Amino acid sequence: MYAIPFLDLPPLRAASGTVRLPGSKSISNRVLLLAGLSEGTTRIHDLLDSDDTRVMIEALRTLGCEVRREGVECVVTGLGGRLHTREASLFLGNAGTAMRPLAAALSLLAAQEGGRFEVSGVARMHERPIGDLVDALSQIGCDIEYLGQEGYPPLRLAGGALRIDAPIRVRGDVSSQFLTALLLALPLASAGREITVEVQGELISKPYVEITLNLLRRFGIEVARDGWQRFVVPADSRYRSPGEIHVEGDASSASYFVALGALAATEAAPVRIEGVGEGSIQGDIRFVEAAEAMGARVRRGPNCLEVSRGAWPLRAIDLDCNHIPDAAMTLAVMALYADGPCTLRNIASWRVKETDRIAAMAAECAKLGAQVEEGADWLRITPPQHWKPAAIHTYDDHRVAMCFSLAAFNPLAGQRVPVRILDPKCVAKTFPDYFETFFAVVQADASDVPVITIDGPTASGKGTLASRVAAALGYHYLDSGALYRSAALAALHAHADLADEDAVAAVAAQLPLRFDPPRILLAGEDITERIRHEEIGLAASRISAYPAVRRALHALQLSFRRAPGLVADGRDMGTVVFPDAALKVFLTAPAATRAERRHKQLISQGFSANIDHLRQDLESRDERDRNRATAPLKPAEDARSLDNSALSIEASVQQVLAWWQARRPF
């Protein structure tokens, strides 16, 4: 996960490959709650592991459920429909799928058995309405207090006395989650009586209610419905664990990859999405039809989709999006690539989600250069004439962050601007590895992928600086010295004569190296520590003077240049390997300082070392690296020099980041 302040996406041109979706958030949290209320044990396969499921699991544990992770499975031993704890405070983050149904279930249980619970969340959760649910529960005798603003969490669920003698009325036109919460919880109060729920107003987001009914059925409860207006929970309903249950991939998360295919994949090399497909119970699967209307070519399989570009530019649409409220946000970004203005209608529920999503999508699309109009429940987007490099604010809303990754495909619309995603870690709500998954299936032109080079003499701190700058930017990291060291070690293993340039180059050309950061494997053997020995450093310095060895390692070094970007350290990164790097740094410190640093470093790693020998070795290495004929150690003409002898590591990192920021267009 990218726990960094921003992530810059370079201009992207193509996409292809396979994506395995994380589990659906809506299904995961419903299944967790139902398993938690059931008697016995439920083994859940493919449960989503994200912020929202974590708060649900913590809440269930607090209430006395046993929840165990067994590898990728999650095993829940439920409460059997009765309270085990009569008082608790539950913190539910920003998870609407935890707040609403837990508030309903705990109000009913507290009213029946006596109990006192408080439910709260992050600041945004306290701005998300819950009054309609509280009203419905109050009608039947639940005692619920608002602890902050009326109509919003936090709540105290303080008991009461249930009287259910008439249909329970609940509004369905703000959020379908209120109805879902009631349907999930009311079986708790069904002893000796059936319970009817009547929806007031036109029910929105019906497919989510369908998921609820479907999962209740899997847990033994058959709710009857009359259209979308009346629902009847049978008398004496009991939650019965199905024993095992599989969670589908998240259909809303699939939307980004469907869009990716529609924008940038060919039919011969489509984007393949595994985890949802034909027969999915999630409403957002119908996003696929909207994408097809815009031009996507989609092949559906039982548990997969394959998507490629059909029409180009995409076709503009005017669509009622009520049935796909979450996935429809993705259409707003696809609209940037359409052949005219796109209008998304009937999306009032966007205003009460993680953020006001209509306002957010409008503001951020406008930053990219689109013309945007919005109404209470609609949004119209006209594609940009000129795309602008924009820093996309994400409002702590995972979907805003994921949607705008698609804006990086602007080269397909004739532009070439990077896109900055602020606070990228907000995707953890539903898809912690979103960007890693995204980068694994997108391609950029190498020349569009930014490179920062850090060259300098031995022990100047290049590796330390470069790896930290890479981590701060979410970029890949190339330690080119490690390649020369690995080649030297491989040559020694192969008993090659280090004086024989051709023999060493032959080994270097066939290096069975694998990078599994921070580990380096040579033919499967972990050589991470081994190559740090001084004798390997000296051997590396020797063989690195051979032009044939340098040629043999050239392509391997270039292959590290992948989206979103690269920080490379070595001797000739800025002069030879990446001459077009966007920022070049030449790092120095006096030999005495460097010898001291290396000495400390080796001692702390448990190696013995003599500082005078180290200094001599270091100076002779500098000498050889500087004076060799091919790719000698020297600053590139356009490099910035940094003498870090008086700088802390952190100060050097900040200096390089400041230089970098000054070159970015945001």
Ligand SMILES: Nc1ncnc2c1ncn2[C@@H]1O[C@H](COP(=O)(O)OP(=O)(O)O)[C@@H](O)[C@H]1O
């Ligand atoms: N700016 C700095 N100030 C003090 N020590 C540093 C600084 N940069 C790096 N070091 C220390 O110097 C040692 C050598 O750094 P390293 O990154 O391995 O150098 P190189 O990759 O240039 O050989 C490490 O122990 C590191 O922690």
Ligand SMILES: Nc1ccn([C@H]2C[C@H](O)[C@@H](COP(=O)(O)OP(=O)(O)O)O2)c(=O)n1
């Ligand atoms: N781009 C590079 C990187 C390293 N080398 C050579 C020169 C160095 O003496 C060895 C080992 O490099 P490395 O960066 O790991 O060495 P130090 O940690 O700085 O001592 O490889 C090179 O010639 N070109």
